Amino acid sequence: MSDNDNTIRQEAPTRRDYMKYSGVVVGGGLLAGCTGDGDHGPSSDASDGSEPSDDFEPSNGDDSYSVTMSPVGTVEFDGVPETAVVYDDQIADHLVALGQQERIVSLGFPDRYYTGYYDELPGVEFDTSDLTALYTDELVLDKEILYELDADVHHLDPISWEGTFDDADIEEIEQNIAPFFANRFSRAHGYQGDEPYEYYTLWKLLDKYAQVYQVQSRSEALTRTRDEMLEAIRAELPPQEERPSVALVVYNHDENTFGPYLLNGPGFGKAHTRPLGANDALAEGTKSYASDSGSYSMEAMLEFDPDVIIHNFDWNNVRDRTEAFFDLGDDPVGREITAVQNDRLYAGGSALQGPIFNLFQLELSAKQIYPDLFGQPPEPGESVSEDEQLFDRKRVADIINGEI
Structure with a gap:
C-alpha cells in the first residue's frame, strides 16, 4: 500500500x-x-x-x-x-x-x-x-x-x-x-x-x-x-517422591539431539502438564528455551534417564520428527534410557491451546504420565474409550452450544 x-x-x-x-x-x-x-x-x-x-x-x-x-x-x-x-x-x-x-x-x-x-x-x-x-x-x-x-x-x-x-x-x-x-x-x-x-x-x-x-x-x-476433572485427578496422585520423572522435548533426528522444555514452566502453554505435578527430569539442566539453552545429546538424555519422555507439540500434528522419536530404541545409547525400555515415549499436546484443547490435553497427559491410575493413553488420531474418559464430552458440547 x-x-x-x-x-x-x-x-x-x-x-x-x-x-x-x-x-x-x-x-x-x-x-x-x-x-x-x-x-x-x-x-x-x-x-x-x-x-x-x-x-x-x-x-x-x-x-x-x-x-x-x-x-x-x-x-x-x-x-x-x-x-x-x-x-x-x-x-x-x-x-x-x-x-x-x-x-x-x-x-x-x-x-x-x-x-x-x-x-x-x-x-x-x-x-x-x-x-x-x-x-x-x-x-x-x-x-x-x-x-x-x-x-x-x-x-x-x-x-x-x-x-x-x-x-x-x-x-x-x-x-x-x-x-x-x-x-x-x-x-x-x-x-x-x-x-x-x-x-x-x-x-x-x-x-x-x-x-x-x-x-x-x-x-x-x-x-x-x-476444575472438577483436575480435582479428581489430583485426588489420585501419589506422593511427590513416588511420581515419575518426565522429560518434555523435541527430538532433532538429523543431529540426534533433544531440545528441552520446562515440563512445569509458567504460562498457558504448559496448562496440560504443569497441573499434574510430575517431576521434571530436565529441570536442573533446562534453562529458558527462548534464551537458546541448547540441546542435549543422546548420552546426556541417558544420564538424566527419565521414566517418561513426551515429544512436545506433535500429538495433533504427527510428522517425520515424531516418527523418528518413536524409533529411539534403534539407537545403541537411546535403547538404554528407562523410558525407551519401558515403552513410555509419547507424542504430547500443543502449547497453542485454548480451553477445549486443554481439556483433551490434560486428560491425555494424565494418561501418559500416570497410565496405572487413569488408563492407557490413545495413540495419535485415536480417541479415549467412553468408559475411560476423564470429562463428559456431551456436557462440554452443551456448554459450547449454550445449553447450560
Whole structure:
C-alpha cells in the first residue's frame, strides 16, 4: 500500500460506530523487542484456575460495555462483535469454546488448524476452509488484509506484531477499522520489553473473551468442568517422591539431539502438564528455551534417564520428527534410557491451546504420565474409550452450544 493510500485512509471517515476503543498504550518502547514467547522461570500459578473478573464494566442505559485486559487496556464495545480477526490457534479455540466460531474470519494457517477434538463433541463444528490465511508465502500480515476483512475486533496482541506494525499503524488500524484485543505472551510469560505486561491463566483469558462476547455463563461452566476433572485427578496422585520423572522435548533426528522444555514452566502453554505435578527430569539442566539453552545429546538424555519422555507439540500434528522419536530404541545409547525400555515415549499436546484443547490435553497427559491410575493413553488420531474418559464430552458440547 502506497503512502498516498495510507494518508487517504487515515483521513477518511471509515471508523465504524459499532465499537469504541480507549486506554490502549501504544507509546514509545511498548512494541520493542518482544516477538519471542519462550519458556523460562518457575511457575507461580499452581492451580491455573479462574476467578470472577473485576475488569468488566457494563454501562447504564444502553447496550455498551467495556473489557480491560493487558496489554490493550480498556476496550469499549457498543455491542457484541459480529466478526473477528484471529491469527493464533489458541484464540480460535477460545472462541469455539464460547460458541462464537462463526464470527471468525481468519487464521494464521487455516489449513493446519486441528479440529479433531471438536469431532468428539456432538454438535460442535469449526469449518476453516473459507477463512482468510493471514500468513502466506509473500507476507506475514499486511494492513491491507485487515482493511479488506473489515472486522469488528482484531484478536491480535499488538505487542507481538512489532516489526510488522509500528505505533502509527496500530493507531490507524484502531481508528479506521476496529480495536485490538488479545494477550499472547501469557503462553510462557515470555514478554521481554520494558513496559508493564500482565500475564493471565488460560481460564482467566477465557473469562476475558467471554466478557467480549457476553457469554460469561459458558466460561464459568467450562471452568467448573476443568476444575472438577483436575480435582479428581489430583485426588489420585501419589506422593511427590513416588511420581515419575518426565522429560518434555523435541527430538532433532538429523543431529540426534533433544531440545528441552520446562515440563512445569509458567504460562498457558504448559496448562496440560504443569497441573499434574510430575517431576521434571530436565529441570536442573533446562534453562529458558527462548534464551537458546541448547540441546542435549543422546548420552546426556541417558544420564538424566527419565521414566517418561513426551515429544512436545506433535500429538495433533504427527510428522517425520515424531516418527523418528518413536524409533529411539534403534539407537545403541537411546535403547538404554528407562523410558525407551519401558515403552513410555509419547507424542504430547500443543502449547497453542485454548480451553477445549486443554481439556483433551490434560486428560491425555494424565494418561501418559500416570497410565496405572487413569488408563492407557490413545495413540495419535485415536480417541479415549467412553468408559475411560476423564470429562463428559456431551456436557462440554452443551456448554459450547449454550445449553447450560
